[in-house]
Amino acid sequence: MLRRLTIRDFVIVDRLELEFESGFGALTGETGAGKSILLDALGLALGGRADAGAVRTGRDKADIAAEFELPTSGGLADWLTTQDLPADEGMVILRRVVEAGGRSRAWINGVPVTQAQLRDAGDWLADIHGQHAHHALLRGDSQRALLDCHAGxxxxAAxxxxxxRVWQQLAELRRAAEHDSAASERERELLVWQIGELQDLSFDADEWAAINAEHSRLAHAAGLMDGADxxxxxxxEGDAAVTSQLRHINVRVGAMADLxxxxxxxxxxxxxxxxxxxxxxxxxRRYRDRLDLDPQRLGEIERRIERVTDMSRKHRLAPEALPDLLEEWTSKLDELVARADPARLAEQESGARADYEAAAQRLSAVRRPAADALSREITEAMQTLAMAGGQFAAALESCAPAVHGLESIEFRVAANPSQPLRPLAKVASGGELSRIGLAIQVMTSRDSATPTLIFDEVDVGIGGGVAEIVGKLLHRLGLERQVLCVTHLPQVAACADWQWNIAKSQRGGEVVSAVTPLDGDGRVEEIARMLGGVNITETTRRHAAEMLGADRVAQT
Structure with a gap:
């Protein structure tokens, strides 16, 4: 779970260090006070996209650090080990710095990482449901992803x-082999001839260095011999040889040193x-004994150098690159030979299709019961969300083999008993979509191993008794994991285990956002504000206290 969030110079936040609790926490405050900004900062620490607009006006950089408890399950500990990012004392610290120019840097446990690594770690730790998550449910790919997640x-599916993709690649190769056989045959013949030329040359880079050194020695043998002599x-060997004179002087100075x-x-x-x-x-002397004039060997080496040079000039590359060229051509020839046999490719294609169909059928067998279970769960939730008699179905329809399997997935809904099931995108009003979307998010969140769930104003479009039910749903979810919710609804906030108020203020001519943890009286005042607006009366306060008291009783 999230334990601490530190924010420096992010949008309208100057400096904040927040300590989080377990259970269900509500973040409330006036519109524009910066509630969602806190979640945006956390999103950056989790690997979200960064831009220069994240940096507070007049500052060089924004700095966000989030400290999480290391989950005991889910695989993050193993992932950190494989990435050489050990977690000390069971904690994982994600840090993100965004510079005013837009450049960003990231760290995990104090070690520099890429944004992709930060995002991978963040996926293990927290799941953010944004304000527009309901609208994403209208897309078929989102519906399929939710069902697959619910089904485990x-x-x-991956x-x-x-x-x-393997099957389709082989099918494309087979079709190309059937239609381009003549062109492929000409290309193979050319490659065979070119490879033969290089193989006949029998050249490698080590030999090239050796023959150049030997050529230099033989070409200058006469001069080397004269110099050695x-x-x-x-x-x-002369009358005034240096070695003889050094020995003589050595004896003379030795006698002098005795004195x-x-x-x-x-x-x-x-x-x-x-x-x-x-x-x-x-x-x-040993060197001179080895020196010899060998015109025949010199000629052999010069002819070898000329042959290698001609070949490299022909292919417009350095002699040292010829072995790499041979390897490249050999690989290409192997590929062409494989592509030149449509029957063999058809056999491979058939095997790949069988592998795909077997895996797709296993996926279908898992999806069907999961779709039935999800349909029942969401239908039951709809009965408590002011949609009595409504029905939800995750419908599976057989389709041609596709990258996502053998069936299409479509969420369908009937808002009341008199209506047939129809696609969610066509029949749900804004309020209905919000309620159904929230039910789907809460239900499917239970399938995730993510220890922290964050809901950013996902209760838009609901109110009254429905809002109270939503609050209780989030509270029950908070019994299993940490839940954070930005909300404008007092009924939702009253169900929280703890509550923070976010407010804007003027400081030194700048607008800044501040966070205040609320105690019992503070929560009464904040709930009363959410109920009554600017003018808070004693009646409103009593109502707020009753809401908090009633929710405390109901939740126990």
Missing amino acids: ATVL DVAARF EALVVLG DPGLTDVLELLSGAAIQADEALHAL
């Missing part, structure tokens, strides 16, 4: 989609020089 079939004469120890350092230097000169002399 999200992974299976597997079906992957198998469908001259150095040998000076070092040890004057101050020459000891000079003697050591001369001894070292004599030793190094002798080693250089022996090494140079």
Whole structure:
């Protein structure tokens, strides 16, 4: 669950550090006070999209950090381990910084991460239902995703989609092989000839470096021999050889050092020089013995270099890249050979289709009972949401094989007993859609392992007794996990376990948003404000106290 949210310079929030409790919490306040801004800040910390408008006017950056308890289930702990993002003391800290220029950075547990990693972690920790979530329910893809989540079939649905794509790719290859066989044959023949040329060359990058070094040595053999001979004469083979003179001087200075120890350092230097000169002399003799004029070998190497150079010039690339070109052509030829056999591709396509259909049938078998259960649950919820006699159905209709499976999914509703079931998008009024949407969100939220659920004014379009029922639904949900709800309805707020008031104020010529946790009397005043508006009377306060007292009794 969410434990702490720290916000710095975000929109109209200057500095806030909020400590959250478990259960159902209500966030209330005047319109425009910044209630939804808090959830927007949390959304950024969870990996939402960022832009420069998030930064408070006149500030360099916005900084948001959210601290969560590490869920004991759901797989986040394993994910953090694989990403090398260990959680200390069972806590997960998500941080997001958005700069005034629009650039953003992210951290998990103090380690820099990508926005995608932050979003992945956020998906384990919190689920935000926004103000327009009801309208998303009108889309077929959203309805299908909700049903699959309710059925626990999200992974299976992704597997079906992957198998469908494999099948379609093989079908496309098979069709291409049937229609382009002549062109493919010409391309294969050209590749076979080009590959043969490179294979005959039998060239690799290591050889290229070696033959260039050998060519340089052989091409300059005469000069190297002359230079070695001259150095040998000076070092040890002439009348005034350096090694002989160093040995003579070494003996003379040694005798002098016996008389004057101050020459000891000079003697050591001369001894070292004599030793190094002798080693250089022996090494140079070995080098000279290996040097030889070999015009035949030099010619062989030059012809080899010319052949490699001609081949690289032909294909317009460096000689070192020829082995990579051979590998690329070989892979392409293998692909063309595979595509050149329509019968083989048809067999692979048939196998991929069978794999897809088997997975899709398993998905269908899971979806059907889940659709029946969801239909019953939402229908029951409608009876308490001022839609007595109404009916909801998650209808499955067989369709041609598709990426989403073997059936289409459509949410249908009858608002009263006299109406037939019809698509949700065509029959639900704004108020009905809000009530049905809220029921669907509450029911399907139970299927998620996410420990924190956030509802941002999802109760728009309802009121009176229906609002009280919605509040009780959210309170029951709060018994299982942490629930946060931004609401304007006193009936919903009165059902909360705890309540905060969000208000705007002027500070130093700037508008800022502040959050106040409410105690018992504070909640009475806030509920009374929500009931009565600007002028709060004692009657309104008594009504607010009664609402809070009645809800406390009902919830216990």
